[in-house]
Amino acid sequence: MTAPGPIVPQPGILEIAPYVPGKSKLDDAGPIIKLSSNETPLGPSPAAIEAFKIASGRLERYPDGSASELREAIGQAYGLNPERIVCGAGSDELLSLLAAAYLGPGDEAIYTEHGFLVYKIAIQTNGATPVVAPERDCQANADIIIDAVTDRTKAVFLANPNNPTGTYMSFDNVRRLRQAMPGHALLILDAAYAEYVKRNDYEAGIELVATTDNTVMTRTFSKVFGLASLRLGWAYCPEAVADVLNRIRGPFNVSEPAIAAGVAAIKDKSHMERAVAHNSEWLAWLTTEIEKLGLRVTPSVANFLLVHFPKQGGRTAADADLFLCDRRIVLRRLEAYGLPGALRLTVGTAEENKAVLAALGDFMAATGAGDQ
Numbered sequence: 001m002t003a004p005g006p007i008v009p010q011p012g013i014l015e016i017a018p019y020v021p022g023k024s025k026l027d028d029a030g031p032i033i034k035l036s037s038n039e040t041p042l043g044p045s046p047a048a049i050e051a052f053k054i055a056s057g058r059l060e061r062y063p064d065g066s067a068s069e070l071r072e073a074i075g076q077a078y079g080l081n082p083e084r085i086v087c088g089a090g091s092d093e094l095l096s097l098l099a100a101a102y103l104g105p106g107d108e109a110i111y112t113e114h115g116f117l118v119y120k121i122a123i124q125t126n127g128a129t130p131v132v133a134p135e136r137d138c139q140a141n142a143d144i145i146i147d148a149v150t151d152r153t154k155a156v157f158l159a160n161p162n163n164p165t166g167t168y169m170s171f172d173n174v175r176r177l178r179q180a181m182p183g184h185a186l187l188i189l190d191a192a193y194a195e196y197v198k199r200n201d202y203e204a205g206i207e208l209v210a211t212t213d214n215t216v217m218t219r220t221f222s223k224v225f226g227l228a229s230l231r232l233g234w235a236y237c238p239e240a241v242a243d244v245l246n247r248i249r250g251p252f253n254v255s256e257p258a259i260a261a262g263v264a265a266i267k268d269k270s271h272m273e274r275a276v277a278h279n280s281e282w283l284a285w286l287t288t289e290i291e292k293l294g295l296r297v298t299p300s301v302a303n304f305l306l307v308h309f310p311k312q313g314g315r316t317a318a319d320a321d322l323f324l325c326d327r328r329i330v331l332r333r334l335e336a337y338g339l340p341g342a343l344r345l346t347v348g349t350a351e352e353n354k355a356v357l358a359a360l361g362d363f364m365a366a367t368g369a370g371d372q
């Protein structure tokens with residue numbers, strides 16, 4: 001018998017701030033308008049739900065560990081080589097695996113000021129040093145990121161478009177960033193919201209992955225495809241990176257119901273197009289109407305937007321959150337993202353969007369005339 005003693009995690013682990021998701025309920029269990037997690041108001045394709053139900057008839061079987069059918073379907077949909085696609089339990093898992101494979105103590109990894117919080121957790125989990133590149137006006141800037149690169153930089157995580165800001169970096173700038181980074185540093189382009197973007201100067205990452213050997217693009221079924229609950233994402237990688245991820249991932253990291261639903265979802269192009277069209281219409285409407293209330297909105301290309309509130313006068317973001325929760329409308333608080341003065345609003349159904357606008361109007365009226 002050895003002496004009893006405390007078990008101790010690896011250095012740095014206890015410095016990690018756990019990820020706190022957007023609220024999904026209020027104090028009671030009653031219904032809410034949940035616009036806090038960037039989920040699609042249209043839900044998944046009916047074909048995906050049907051495929052999920054069929055797969056539920058064989059839950060005793062292990063899934064296909066290589067998710068071949070899904071990688072083929074993704075390859076078909078986007079014109080990619082399935083051999084270079086790796087699937088994961090959400091893109092979160094792939095981001096963690098990339099960090100585990102390429103980061104360790106002494107290495108630095110960069111993300112931007114208001115970047116997705118999962119990056120910091122993945123970096124710290126592996127004992128590497130997180131380096132924050134400031135943004136300008138809630139916008140990631142290639143030159144500022146390039147300035148943060150050192151000899152120790154092993155990875156740059158860039159959400160494009162970014163959550164929670166909704167802003168994006170043009171393809172020219174992403175390419176310039178890649179060219180300025182050292183060859184041994186991985187550029188991880190997290191394109192969770194790519195399908196929503198309607199800009200000619202945007203490219204999700206396919207072209208850079210195809211033309212460099214040190215860029216990875218991650219994608220998800222959680223957002224426009226409406227399968228967040230199933231945990232399904234994928235990465236498009238250089239061959240050598242796909243090989244590395246396939247060595248360290250769990251052998252059955254993606255479930256069969258998720259594979260089946262994912263295949264059906266990606267084949268139902270018209271459902272996806274409906275979701276994108278709905279979003280384009282209501283994103284523009286919400287932006288215009290909220291600005292008319294005297295609130296500043298960061299221009300977004302995704303399925304959510306950042307609403308900025310005054311610093312005082314009973315009209316802060318925290319005040320607005322309380323007011324909205326009172327009406328059972330839940331947005332995302334952003335203190336953890338360094339944006340205490342803003343709330344993130346996910347585009348919802350027509351009724352939800354109208355309800356949130358009406359509530360914001362009442363909030364502004366109740367707390368003083370548009371004197372921001």
Ligand SMILES: *Cc1c(COP(=O)(O)O)cnc(C)c1O
Nearest residue numbers: 090091092116163192220222233
């Ligand atoms: C929602 C989101 C994801 C998706 O995560 P999953 O694990 O695939 O659900 C990834 N990156 C960003 C920036 C996101 O907002």
